[in-house]
Amino acid sequence: MARKNRNPVGKNVDPEAQKKKTRTLTLKSSDGQEFSISESAAVLSIAIENMVEDDCAGGVIPLPLVDGGTLARVITYLNKHAEDGASDEEKRKFDEEFVSGMEMGVLFDVVLAANYLDIRGLLREVRRRIADRMKNKSVEWVRKTFHIESDFTPEEEEQMKKEFAWAWEGVDSDVDD
Amino acid sequence: KMSSQQRLREELIDRDFESLTEVEAAKLVPTRVKRLGIPRVEEGQAQEDGKGYTIVSGNEEATVDCSSYSMKKNLWRRNSRRLLKFQELQKSNSMNAHLPDDVLEMCLVRLPLRSLMNARLVCKKWRNLMTTPRFMQMRREGSFRSPWLFLFGVVKDGYCSGDIHALDVSLNQWHKIDSEALKGRFMFSVASTEDHVYIVGGRSSLTYFGRVDRSSFKTHKGVLVFNPLTKSSRKAASMNHARSSHVLGVSNVSPDCLIIRNQQNRSDRHCYRSRVSGASDVYEDLHRLSVRRQSDTKPYESVRRKNETSYSKDGKKIIIIAVGGLGSWDEPLDSGEIYDPVSNKWTEIQRLPLDFGVACSGVVCNGTFYVYSESDNLLDMT
Structure with missing residues (x-):
């Protein structure tokens, strides 16, 4: 078909x-x-x-x-x-x-x-x-998995985290496959 | 203290709510609020003067004054500066691309909102990839967005904090979004459309900022359009009348949904109402099915005409209907108006029938707007 x-x-x-x-x-x-x-x-x-x-x-x-x-x-x-x-x-x-x-x-x-x-x-x-x-993984987990290094300055990252603080509450721990 | 929810008004559940039925969604609100320890929604003074609240039973201290909404969240607004940056970066920053951009894009577009926000932090390339209009378009069209539930107008210790509580239904998590725009407003009504939440009318106190004060207040005509994701709000056209505690309905207008609903829906509606209002005495005689009646066809005709003139090209669009409520001097209003987001205009519709009573609740169901009054009347508007 x-x-x-x-x-x-x-x-x-x-x-x-x-x-x-x-x-x-x-x-x-x-x-x-x-x-x-x-x-x-x-x-x-x-x-x-x-x-x-x-x-x-x-x-x-x-x-x-x-x-x-x-x-x-x-x-x-x-x-x-x-x-x-x-x-x-x-x-x-x-x-x-x-x-x-x-x-x-x-x-x-x-x-x-x-x-x-x-x-x-x-x-x-x-x-x-x-x-x-x-889903529900930390930024660090995603970076590690995709072999990506952050190109944000710590200040930029801090700023973005502050802006959407709710998105980083309670993510899963990185221990997974 | 636990049974203090005697008035939970404005449970207009968005028809587009994906995975939950209306009834389930309505259930979600009170139980979650209790269990998860979200600040109790209270309005301590409501009972003392009783003004504006005709459904007040004798022995309760507090009322619930909140509105809950489901909506599909999405989208940041296009940012041209970012776009420029994106184009520069695309040239220079391809070395850490493990997956081709189009494949990556198709993976990311499926993420629930929270993970999406998280993924934006991974690196600049990802962030830029996920903020293009194209990406937004894909997300919108692929129906990858998951529903959120919003709780507005939380009043705690007599003050309106302006906080908005949001439940990410797909992950079952509550989030608090601070919003300055809503600080000090109360008795407003809320309606959600695909991308935005409309906060319509309401009051704010003239004496103590943020305090729910029924003796000295200003009633608003104004309409705020809130975008939960960017936390930004803008003003839309004001209504013709200042209103507070009015009934709102959102309708997705298309030529096919102009049908008048009748009997069986009414009894559904009936049960729904009685369950939500919980301990209230007013609804004890629910099964008597007293004076409910349908309006004559005139309001129906006038609304219908409006709808037809405002179709967009794809034949479907959203309109917001505001009915009743209390005016600037606390007088009950029997007028109604319709908002068309395309023309950004409010248009008056025929008044409620004289003996209808004070409109206290409304819901859109299958393209029909039902308005329920405190004197136990139900009005259908299609």
Whole structure:
């Protein structure tokens, strides 16, 4: 169904879809690992779909910005979402579990890969998860997690804290993943 | 002492309140106030002269004079200086970007307000990223904002502190926002729209600043528009009449919601009222369903005409209706007026029916504005 929506021009969607299911593509990660995936799952990534359509795939698709571990995760996601029998409810549940165990670093890798490969559903899911993790955390926690150094002067920071004092009452302690 | 809430007026619960039903939201106010030790909302002198408070039962010392509002909070106003800075910074400050800006932006836009404010402190780039009009637009359109509940007009030990108490519903936390603008005002009415809180009319004392004094006071026509996040307020156009303790309604006007509600809603309303007013004797005969009646269609027609002339392009906009209340000499008013934020004008509408009594409460429900009077009348205005 999802593919139908994304591909409104295709008049003979069904025979085409059948072909896609049987054809496999090979994705190659930045560290040289190769993964086989059915075309119907791979084209859930708009970027891959474009490559396939432009016929520049030529058997192996190199993905120089995605490492093997991340690509394996992404492929798990794609396979689930291309699965025939999976109901929306099942997929939703899968999505939740898929992101819930990930550490912040992994989430960042996955969100970057999803962004690069243009996988809308995954992108949305991971963004939501990242935002969830940031809820109720201190500024210091966020800086540490995102590897950011403050460029505010202490005076500026003090001033801003004073201005919205209520936003810093009772945040969670930083001990978390 | 615990049962001193005999009058909790103006529980107009915003129709857009996302996750709570109206009834739940109304419940939230009194219980939270007690449990979390927010200063008790008291008005010690109300009983002594009894003026302006016809629903006063004999044995209670204090009344509650507060208004609670849910609203979706959002938004700082665009700041052009910041924007310029942002553009400079975007060029120079990309080294600590772990995530691309657009991805980061999409993560941050989902944060509840408090975490958002927190994230602004992380670094200048983040702050700038989160204060662009584009970001605000995304936040507004993506409905990522979570509801807040506001408590206005807290009177403690006979003085109006002007403090505003806010409950972040998503995190279940109370915050206190100091507001100089409200200091010394009492008996005002409050209505919330999408982004702002309108503080309409009310009184302030002429003798002791900030003291609730019923013998010497000034009644206001003025309207303040308060933005809770920036803590700033501005003045909107004044009403045609000075009012205090009047009934306000906020209506989202669209062509589809012009329907007159009837019987079953009235009984809903009835229960709602009786529960909130708690110990009050006046409502003991609730089940008698006495004189409630619907107004003739004239006020309805006049309001409807107004609404139709003021549609904005998208066919939906907010209007504020003010009805009744007390005038400059403590006289009950039977007039009403409608405010249109687009034209910034108050327009008078037809007066309340002569035998309607003093309007004491109102709520907008499914596009109908219900006004309830102290003499047990209910008026529908669509």
